[in-house]
Amino acid sequence: MAQIVHSIKGTRDFYPNEMVRRQWLIGKARQASQLFGYEHYDGPCLETLELYAAKSGEELVKEQAFVFPDRGGDPVTLRPELTPTLARMVAQKQNELVYPLRWWSFGPFWRYERPQKGRTREFFQWNIDLIGDNSLMADAELIAVAANFFRLVGLGSEVVKVKVNNRHLMEDVFEQLAISKDISPAVLKLIDRLDKLPLPIWEEKALELGISQSQLRQIKSVLEDEALWKQSGELTELFRLLESLGVSDYVVYDPKIIRGLDYYTGTVFEAHDVKGEFRAILGGGHYANLVADVGGNPLPGVGFAMGDVVINLVLEAYGLYPSQLSQKEAVFVTVFNEDLKAKSLEVASQLRQAGINVVLSLTEDKLAKQLKYADRLNLTKALVIGPDEEASGKVIVKDLLTRDQQSIDQAELIAFFKC
RNA sequence: GUGCCUGUAGCUCAAUGGCAGAGCGCUUCACUGUGGAUGAAGAGGUUGAGGGUUCGAAACCGUCCAGGCACCCCA
Missing domain, CATH: 3.40.50.800 (Anticodon-binding domain)
Known part of the structure; x- marks a missing residue:
């Protein structure tokens, strides 16, 4: 055994039994995408480092992307996410595309991190975006796509919820609490981690950022306020649209949802299993302007991404893969x-x-x-x-x-x- | 990059410093025109690698490699 050449850390082999499941999952993503009229697209798996230097957040590129020189010595990056590629593809044909455009994709991505439960170095990701529209209709549609996907794979709303928040609302709250603009991005990031850190350590970190004791107390009470969304016209409207789209059973308000990526503005959302046993199944949100970062004119949009690893764990845990899956109809x-x-x-x-x-x-x-x-x-x-x-x-x-x-x-x- | 845990037959594991084993799986046969049961026999190991301690190491010690989990980050 020891002499078999080993595979690369964090990659997975798909034996026929697993390949059949992967194809089944892709089929469900396709089905959900097409139900809403989204078109299939893809970009290259190899991109220039420059593409990601423009955006993507520092850490994703510097710490987590696979970057290596090609034979000519130019830095090549294995794509760690699809959004910059999408932005480039849109920018290149900005004046000939029909807006709003509805596109989806499903393909491999790579991130150099320590593999663990729900995280691998090579994974597959379903990406779906609606670009060229700034309305809450667009945000509601993407959340409805996610909810419909869960229905298609048999994950009921008692098992999975899409947690929704709005960054504008949080900015307003910070203003009310007189939290200075200098530290608000850091505070937002910290809120995102509230569920991960033990409370005393979390509070300590908050104070280190320059939050006062009274501000801390108020933030904590805000984060437990499940009716906070009523202060947001956008969220009020969004939830009304989701109700009409027939997916409100899947949707829940959560003031702790912030999302790590900097480019989100407005609506942000994440899907989780209700028991909280697994990592986020998918995550996304509204962005005011991505295309401009790669040289195009500003275009707003909304989108989300779902990795195959966590949804795979969830589907396994709830026994939702069809038992008769087989490619041997022979x-x-x-x-x-x-x-x-x-x-x-x-x-x-x-x-x-x-x-x-x-x-x-x-x-x-x-x-x-x-x-x-x-x-x-x-x-x-x-x-x-x-x-x-x-x-x-x-x-x-x-x-x-x-x-x-x-x-x-x-x-x-x-x-x-x-x- | 940080911390903790784990590497023994194809798989799941046992052997607590004293002869490397079991179950399942696999091959063959009982069955020369019929597969999931039963019974019998058989194959399969440098105990992840290479060192050290010891009369003696799968076990103890440190190094490397691989895997898992948590952090960081995020799908």
Whole structure:
């Protein structure tokens, strides 16, 4: 074992069983995206370092991106997120695209961090964005897409919630509490971590930032105020729209949702399992202006991203992957012996020409062995063509689940499998 | 980058300084025209690597490698 070359830390191998699940998940993301009329797109996995230098937050690029020189010596980056690529793609064709544009994508991303539960170095991410509209309709639509996705995969609103907040509201609150603009970004970041840190340490950090004792007390009370959203016209309107879109059972207000990325303005949201057992399933929000950072004209938008790792853990925990997922919708054709090999090949070929998938035995081993192989592949039908069948123009079709078998005229075989 | 934990057969684990084992899985046979059961036999190990301590190390010590979990950050 020790001599097998190891894979790269934080990457995952997708054996057929897992690949089937990955494809199923992608299918659900596609379905949710298309339900709202979003178009599929993708960009390159390799980008220039310059693209991320423009934005993305310092840490993501400096600490977490895979960056290395290409053979010409230029720095190349494995994309750690899609948004800068999206911004570039929009900026390049800014004057010919039809707005608002609704785009979605699902692909691999890389971040150099220590792997742990729910976090790997290579992961897949569903990205979906609505660009070119600044209204709350846009924000509501994206949240509704997320809620519809959860419905499609069987995660009910009693299990998963989309927690929503608004950065404008928090800025207003800070103003009321006379928290200076210098420290408010840092305070916002700290609020985002309230659930992670032990309270005494959290308070200590808050005081270190220059918050007074009375401000601290007020912040804490604000963060427990589940009705705080009523002070925000935007949130009031947003929740009304979500109600009309029929997804308000999935939505909950949470003043502690801030989001780490700096470019969010206005609405921000994160989806979590209700029990709080897992990391955030998806996160997103409204941004006033991304495209300008890569050289285009300002365009507002809203979007979210969902990594495959956490949603995978959640779907596993709640047993929501279909148990019958299989890519082997195929008929197994046995080979009775050397003399009848040509006959089996002929039958297999006829079935394939009719569009029926066939796994052909490569050996003339005894039938027990061939059938065991078919069984272990989880195939459900097997054909046996022995001397008796050959003589009478028949084929035996064996149901590997019920163990029943029947003799069928070779001429009727295709019709048998087609219906 | 920081901290804690773990590496023994394909998998899950046992052996608490004294002969490296079990269950499951795998191969073959009982069954030369029929797979999930049963029974029997068999294969499979440099105990992650290389050092040190010891009469003796899977175990103890330090180094490296790999994995897990938490921080940082975030999907």
